[in-house]
Amino acid sequence: MAGRAAVPEVIWARPERTGRGPKPAFTRAGIAAAAVRIADAEGLDGVSMRHVAAELGCGTMSLYNYVPRKEDLYELMVDAVGAEHEMFEPTGDWRADMLRNAEETRAIMYRHTWVPRLMPGVHGFSPNTLRYLEHCLACLEPLGIPAGTKTELIALLNGVVTTYTANDIATVERTRSMPWSEEEENAVRMAYLGSQVATGAYPRLAAAFMEQSGPVDLEAVFRRALERVLDAYDPELR
Amino acid sequence: MAGRAAVPEVIWARPERTGRGPKPAFTRAGIAAAAVRIADAEGLDGVSMRHVAAELGCGTMSLYNYVPRKEDLYELMVDAVGAEHEMFEPTGDWRADMLRNAEETRAIMYRHTWVPRLMPGVHGFSPNTLRYLEHCLACLEPLGIPAGTKTELIALLNGVVTTYTANDIATVERTRSMPWSEEEENAVRMAYLGSQVATGAYPRLAAAFMEQSGPVDLEAVFRRALERVLDAYDPELR
DNA sequence: TCCTAGTTACGTACAGCGTACGTAGTGCGC
DNA sequence: GCGCACTACGTACGCTGTACGTAACTAGGA
Structure with missing residues (x-):
């Protein structure tokens, strides 16, 4: 049971890693970089959850472990270029x-x-x-x-x-x-x-x-x- | 044969009505108003071609006679509130x-x-x-x-x-x-x-x-x- | 006046989207 | 070492924009 948020969430407030479970295969930075790469190459409309997941080499739904909503992916992207x-x-x-x-x-x-x-x-x-x-x-x-x-x-x-x-x-x-x-x-x-x-x-x-x-x-x-x-x-x- | 545009288009440059054919049942202003009504009530994501067409009471694809692309619908909306x-x-x-x-x-x-x-x-x-x-x-x-x-x-x-x-x-x-x-x-x-x-x-x-x-x-x-x-x-x- | 070409109307169909949900496997904290 | 939180991901649903084909209609040119 994952349990979706019933309360407002700022992705930056949720810790990237909590102790339990298998080690995550990806990082927020890596995901953001992949999304930015796609957006640069194909435009913003090319950035779909499926596409980003494929770029990373994982299943589409695995992305949702890192990014609860697509909107949060956008958040990551903007932050990434801010660097x-x-x-x-x-x-x-x-x-x-x-x-x-x-x-x-x-x-x-x-x-x-x-x-x-x-x-x-x-x-x-x-x-x-x-x-x-x-x-x-x-x-x-x-x-x-x-x-x-x-x-x-x-x-x-x-x-x-x-x-x-x-x-x-x-x-x-x-x-x-x-x-x-x-x-x-x-x-x-x-x-x-x-x-x-x-x-x-x-x-x-x-x-x-x-x-x-x-x-x-x-x-x-x-x-x-x-x-x-x-x-x-x-x-x-x- | 309708023939899609192979050349850039500004919707304002295309005349609302050319002589031939049956009289159009709707106007740009009416379509824009319907879209604005939906956006106000349900947010921008509520504005889909199907939804707007339903609001007008016509088939989805009929809309495309007036609005070649969804982007142009947005154009109509912004112009409408400009009034x-x-x-x-x-x-x-x-x-x-x-x-x-x-x-x-x-x-x-x-x-x-x-x-x-x-x-x-x-x-x-x-x-x-x-x-x-x-x-x-x-x-x-x-x-x-x-x-x-x-x-x-x-x-x-x-x-x-x-x-x-x-x-x-x-x-x-x-x-x-x-x-x-x-x-x-x-x-x-x-x-x-x-x-x-x-x-x-x-x-x-x-x-x-x-x-x-x-x-x-x-x-x-x-x-x-x-x-x-x-x-x-x-x-x-x- | 009739013919025809350009329009309108719209049903069907397709590829793609975000994501809810269920299941299987993994490894940390107690 | 047990249990549980976590990861991974396949399937499926309802939705999107819109390409295309067809039928009805009407104004302009012959």
Whole structure:
């Protein structure tokens, strides 16, 4: 008798190993790594319990000994890529340090384009998340504001990084395993947008559309947004 | 022979009705409304093609005449709730107007808690999205910055609203149709967080944790974040 | 006016999903 | 060394998105 949970559960609160019984053949880290490998290679939709189990070389239902629900597998995956954050020694320049953190988060998401889609469902208290939070707080040590405001800054910055990067990634992820290329998709979308704007129903939008010359530099837009957010918390600028 | 698309498609670019054939029994708006009704009542997972078709009173496969892929149904849903935005007459106070827009977006998401989960996958060019964008640009008319910077402000603000609200909603959505309450879930999570902090592995986090007294006022945190972002674009403050 | 091609409607079918449940074997703690 | 918690995993169920085939319908071109 296994006995399913009738009470809320955070997977991180359940110990990976309790004394009794045969030694487990796999670890959470190994399972997470397998799932991440599949998601990177085939997209998030390729991550099924069956598929992950096959990758590990075990029966499908054996996975459920380690991961009570699929949602928890997602939790493991997000935590696993969180380990890719470099927890560097703070330099004393909180702005530069936080910028670096943000750029790193963005880079991680570009490496694992499925992360943004998972973010809304995730608890946010996994070991690596906590370590990252602690690291950010260390970077913000020189900044003379209350701890509560610091965590608000971190949350805001992470939110901005996530939405911006999610948006930039969306097209790439959408065209994965489609019979057309990213450029084709973009062309079709831009043509549609142009046709809408041309109806005259959106005059101000049309003006903004005309004002821009050449393609948008997503990276520059992203960095400008970061700078603005940091400005908003910089005591020297207010 | 229907002939599936071998070329990228934006559902908004395909006309709702072409001359030939029997008159369609349903409209995009009606289908979207049905899907939204289901999502509101049973959560996003309740939205299946079969279920929506049943709600409309038609065969499952008939839906595919209107909605080529399920992803497009999501697109319709997000556009449908976008119609709930009140496109008020700009007052001339761009800060107040944008705050109002943001609060309204948040309210919409609270009414339809499944929206944040859909946001990453959505194209962002639906009719109501364009109308909302145009409305925001109208509100920002008094602000003396380039149009490009205005759209960046709008994007940043929307991003902040989305992530913050998604986070606040996450627990509610997670406990939907679970055998435990939101309070129980929160208690378990807080207990776990406390236990982790108590290990001493996260000293700064612990300090921040101790500093706060009483429960967090999510609404206040949200509003403070908005103010900061607006500050960052306010020419009078720089 | 009639013909026909494009639509609508929808039943059937298939591959794949998450996971409940039962059973067999293993090894630690008492 | 007994018992029990644990691991492993095959089977099965209800559900999903959707490809495909067929029948009814109607607007446009000849």
